[in-house]
Amino acid sequence: MFSKSTEYALRALIYLAQNSSEDHKIGIVELSVAIDSPKSFTAKILQKLTHGNKLISSVTGPSGGFYLTDQAKKKSLLKVLTLLDTEHMISGCILGLSECSEINPCPMHADYAKIKVQLLGMLGQKSLEALAREMNDPKVVINNNNR
């Protein structure tokens, strides 16, 4: 469904939403171990979310690291996808047509439109902190270390 980049980003954000705050920052080593992702690659992805849009906050140096503000934790997954410029994965035409619309729909348009509404609805309503809360349940995981 999503690219590896997007998957790592979402997992990282959920972990940060659960475990970080301004006075408890998370380093890239802890983070990439926690979400089972390649360290340097994950660092690059996080950078995309720290710069202009500043969804993620970061501080260099000792006791530095990444964290989310309370405001950031309230952002929805859909907002994250928008910042990652990957929302079209879902909102685009399922057959890949660039000009698929009500006026000139693809053969799947009507059926997919219904599902799209639900997908976008779920992603738009689901905040990072809500997902972090899910992780209070000990069986809920965000890495592959339960194998």
Add this chain to the structure above:
Amino acid sequence: MFSKSTEYALRALIYLAQNSSEDHKIGIVELSVAIDSPKSFTAKILQKLTHGNKLISSVTGPSGGFYLTDQAKKKSLLKVLTLLDTEHMISGCILGLSECSEINPCPMHADYAKIKVQLLGMLGQKSLEALAREMNDPKVVINNNNR
């Protein structure tokens, strides 16, 4: 959502479902123009669906080309995805966990499971010929040539 390969495959199959039969085969040139896809690349993709599984039938030489049997036209999109080995795009974990299940779910598992049911339901119930029928409506398109 899907890769370019999968998109081209689905568009090609829908076109073949609408326009081909054993005594009216479609050449790769006509096909790739009709669905607005790169010719040789599309040919490669079609080959994957002609060999073992033989969803697509093909004949070389004059008056040859690709076509679908009536039986093939009844196959669902889900079946096509399975043959393309790309069903995991939908049935896999939305956060990319390899071991995401009821026992150890990711934080999105429960919400995505509901949507997954609907997506798989739609794809499983939608046949190539049903989609071909959609194309009888002149406003329905399967290429980008309406720009």
Add this chain to the structure above:
DNA sequence: ATAATAAAAGATATATTTGTCTTTTATTGT
């Protein structure tokens, strides 16, 4: 049989994604 046709197969090229490693810069605690 032969020539024409069209898919199959193979080689190669390009672009994008994913991943690693090194150097630089910013910040902090001493």
Add this chain to the structure above:
DNA sequence: ACAATAAAAGACAAATATATCTTTTATTAT
């Protein structure tokens, strides 16, 4: 100020996806 720390930045490498081009093989119509 200084040393240690951690992210930022940049260069590079590998893998995969996408795309093109050429040669071969199978089939058909003459």
